[in-house]
Amino acid sequence: MFPSLWAGSCSHVRSFVVGHAGLLQALAMLLVAYIILALTVLSVCAIATNGAVRGGGAYFMISRTLGPEVGGSIGLMFYLANVCGCAVSLLGLVESVLDVFGADVTGSSGIRVLPQGYGWNLLYGSLLLSLVGVVCTLGAGLYARASFLTFLLVSGSLASVLISFVAVGPRDIRLAPRPGSNASSVPPRYGHFTGFNSSTLKDNLGAGYAEDYTTGAMMTFASVFAVLFNGCTGIMAGANMSGELKDPSRAIPLGTIIAVAYTFFIYILLFFLSSFTCDRTLLQEDYGFFRGISLWPPLVLIGIYATALSASMSSLIGASRILHALAQDDLFGIILAPAKVVSGGGNPWGAVLYSWGLVQLVLLAGKLNTLAAVVTVFYLVAYAAVDLSCLSLEWASAPNFRPTFSLFSWHSCLLGVASCLLMMFLISPGAAGGSLLLMGLLSALLTARGGPSSWGYVSQALLFHQVRKYLLRLDVRKEHVKFWRPQLLLLVGNPRGALPLLRLANQLKKGGLYVLGHVTLGDLDSLPSDPVQPQYGAWLSLVDLAQVKAFVDLTLSPSVRQGAQHLLRISGLGNQLCYRLQKEFTIQGR
Numbered sequence: 001m002f003p004s005l006w007a008g009s010c011s012h013v014r015s016f017v018v019g020h021a022g023l024l025q026a027l028a029m030l031l032v033a034y035i036i037l038a039l040t041v042l043s044v045c046a047i048a049t050n051g052a053v054r055g056g057g058a059y060f061m062i063s064r065t066l067g068p069e070v071g072g073s074i075g076l077m078f079y080l081a082n083v084c085g086c087a088v089s090l091l092g093l094v095e096s097v098l099d100v101f102g103a104d105v106t107g108s109s110g111i112r113v114l115p116q117g118y119g120w121n122l123l124y125g126s127l128l129l130s131l132v133g134v135v136c137t138l139g140a141g142l143y144a145r146a147s148f149l150t151f152l153l154v155s156g157s158l159a160s161v162l163i164s165f166v167a168v169g170p171r172d173i174r175l176a177p178r179p180g181s182n183a184s185s186v187p188p189r190y191g192h193f194t195g196f197n198s199s200t201l202k203d204n205l206g207a208g209y210a211e212d213y214t215t216g217a218m219m220t221f222a223s224v225f226a227v228l229f230n231g232c233t234g235i236m237a238g239a240n241m242s243g244e245l246k247d248p249s250r251a252i253p254l255g256t257i258i259a260v261a262y263t264f265f266i267y268i269l270l271f272f273l274s275s276f277t278c279d280r281t282l283l284q285e286d287y288g289f290f291r292g293i294s295l296w297p298p299l300v301l302i303g304i305y306a307t308a309l310s311a312s313m314s315s316l317i318g319a320s321r322i323l324h325a326l327a328q329d330d331l332f333g334i335i336l337a338p339a340k341v342v343s344g345g346g347n348p349w350g351a352v353l354y355s356w357g358l359v360q361l362v363l364l365a366g367k368l369n370t371l372a373a374v375v376t377v378f379y380l381v382a383y384a385a386v387d388l389s390c391l392s393l394e395w396a397s398a399p400n401f402r403p404t405f406s407l408f409s410w411h412s413c414l415l416g417v418a419s420c421l422l423m424m425f426l427i428s429p430g431a432a433g434g435s436l437l438l439m440g441l442l443s444a445l446l447t448a449r450g451g452p453s454s455w456g457y458v459s460q461a462l463l464f465h466q467v468r469k470y471l472l473r474l475d476v477r478k479e480h481v482k483f484w485r486p487q488l489l490l491l492v493g494n495p496r497g498a499l500p501l502l503r504l505a506n507q508l509k510k511g512g513l514y515v516l517g518h519v520t521l522g523d524l525d526s527l528p529s530d531p532v533q534p535q536y537g538a539w540l541s542l543v544d545l546a547q548v549k550a551f552v553d554l555t556l557s558p559s560v561r562q563g564a565q566h567l568l569r570i571s572g573l574g575n576q577l578c579y580r581l582q583k584e585f586t587i588q589g590r
Helices: 003-008 008-047 058-066 068-101 116-139 139-168 198-204 220-230 249-278 281-286 299-328 333-340 350-367 368-394 412-425 429-449 457-473 500-511 533-546 561-571
Strands: 171-173 191-192 489-492 513-521 551-557 586-590
Touching: 008 058, 008 198, 008 220, 008 249, 008 281, 008 368, 008 412, 058 068, 058 299, 058 368, 058 457, 068 116, 068 299, 068 350, 068 368, 116 139, 116 299, 116 350, 139 249, 171 281, 191 281, 198 249, 198 281, 220 368, 220 412, 299 333, 299 350, 333 350, 350 368, 368 412, 368 429, 368 457, 412 429, 412 533, 457 489, 489 500, 489 561, 500 513, 500 533, 513 533, 513 561, 551 561
Parallel strands: 489 513, 489 586, 513 551
Antiparallel strands: 171 191
């Protein structure tokens, strides 16, 4: 992962990928990467069009489907991914600025005015973070205007690059000395911009993996693919702003699909243009060669800087919205209490300042390459969770899951989960394993702490769906004595003294059906409401306390005898009824 790649210059990524992988493999990588993204986008669109999507974006979608334990853990990881993503964008921007204006720049094109070093880099990053923080603190309106401005700058920069491919004639571009080499003792090296040339295209069709000149590491298909995919992990930027959108059910699918299609087209266009016009040496030895062929090189720099600022603003404001949603749900207690603070207009400035402080801590580390892998893996965890949420809703056949977006199926969701997990381990096996471990620990913490149960759990819907399916397959006509299992109905009158009897019957059942029955005396016609329903919670608690595997069945009847007969007739499993010992014989606990 390279600073300039993350900083936001699409040309840098294309140059790196085509230079090492060649045009054919680059197109294959791009197709695979966008298929993975498209699968997740389909899941996002399905969930977003199923109903109201409140603040928190992906976190809201995941937590309201998979429950607070899984949703809270993945939401926190997605929040940290956005925090680290903001820091990585700023660090990449700082290094991109210093590549041109740094005092230690090698080569003849540098403008050596800015001092360099860890302290200076931290200062530059902190100043840029302050600028980004001010924009995000003042609200989504200012952020939207700033984002639109950066979009115009990036579009202008991209247009100048595309025009330059056609307008600029063949030229030699001097390559900067490799890091660590003595510039005075190394003869100058040149890459060649040939213009549109079929021979250049032919030479660039196949792969030519070599050492990366910025790190000295040998490139492979996996490492190049990881860099390409790192540049494609921003598809949740719009969903994170769901709380500020007038109609998120329409805006999220439309905006996400357009953004993915637009960037896919730009990638393909620049892949072909680079392969037609630049020799392999230029592509592999100068990832920023677009400045050398541009009609106005400063406009390329403006595009790089604007994209990095846009990415950092998007990550910071997205992180603040996720954090605010986590704080409102009170999953992590007092730790996130400051993030609940909002302005009179509803802007969660407390969450913005909270996130700003964490980004500042990440800037202190300054480990750009390490952070980039972790950020991408955390993003992929969130994408896999969104796919899993949509898959669970589809498999559960939940009546309330009726999305207006229908271009998805459980096959696409399942493939999306598998592809995200595969990409995690391809990009960084260590970070992937660590992220799954962290998710497990956070889920265990939230389970122990307890969370809101009013959200509903799709796991219960899945269990109901599967149990119902197999219960319907039970056929009393296919019973055989070899496979007989006891089915016990234990009538309990006074649960306070029935624990020993409950446990005895639990041992007798031996893998069979065990039902606890209770008769409440009364006549429903003379009562204002059913007195039985409120009792189920207490009886289920009794089952948990006794540690028995039993169902609970309660009934209302004028007499215990009639109630026992009711329970004998209605208790059972599937198409089978409870085993009747005698016509008048029941086991009663008192």
